Amino acid sequence: MKRVSVDTIMSWQPCYTRRWVQARFGRRKTLGARTIATHPDVEAQDRFWVLWRMLDVHQQRTLACDCVGLQVRACRARGGEMPEELTAAIRAARAHVRLGSSTRQLGTAYDRVQSLIRRRGCSLWVYDLALNVRDCVGDPEFLEDAVEDSMFDRMWLQHGEDGENARRAWAEQEYSRINDRCVQLILGS
DSSP: OOEEEHHHHHHTOOSSOHHHHHHHHTTOSEEEHHHHHTOTTSOHHHHHHHHHHHSOHHHHHHHHHHHHHHHHHHHHHTTOOOOHHHHHHHHHHHHHHHHOOOHHHHHHHHHHHHHHHHHOOSOHHHHHHHHHHHHHHSOGGGHHHHHHHHHHHHHHHHHTTSOHHHHHHHHHHHHHHHHHHHHHHHHHO
């Protein structure tokens, strides 16, 4: 889906009123992904909410893998151990999207990550990462959580001590980066 209307957005049950959404459209009947990603009157997190719903499930899983992959790098940069179950699960999710591999492989990866989570013999950062990887390879309903949770976990890894204003600025910038990636996925389809 490359363009959306007010009716489409309202069918997704946003927290905003129809009047508020219509005001963002002005006289236009539809808005494209690029316009949504850069709309000056809508916060980056709300722009993500719309763009996410414009993606199909394969694009959503691709974005989730990208975001969780960045969290893996942030954990490694912090010196955290990286259990093989996590990197294997991300590879399985990417293969599922790219090659159409079976959902059985995703299920196996999910089970291995669940086992790791139950053991909890790892640092808090790796535990949080494992939860996000599980969401990435699990039910598509949890892919959005994998994207946002991995983003916020990375924020704490990188800026936990920097104060609220620094974290807010980083989150706004990160949502904008993720929104740009959503546009690439939408327009590439």
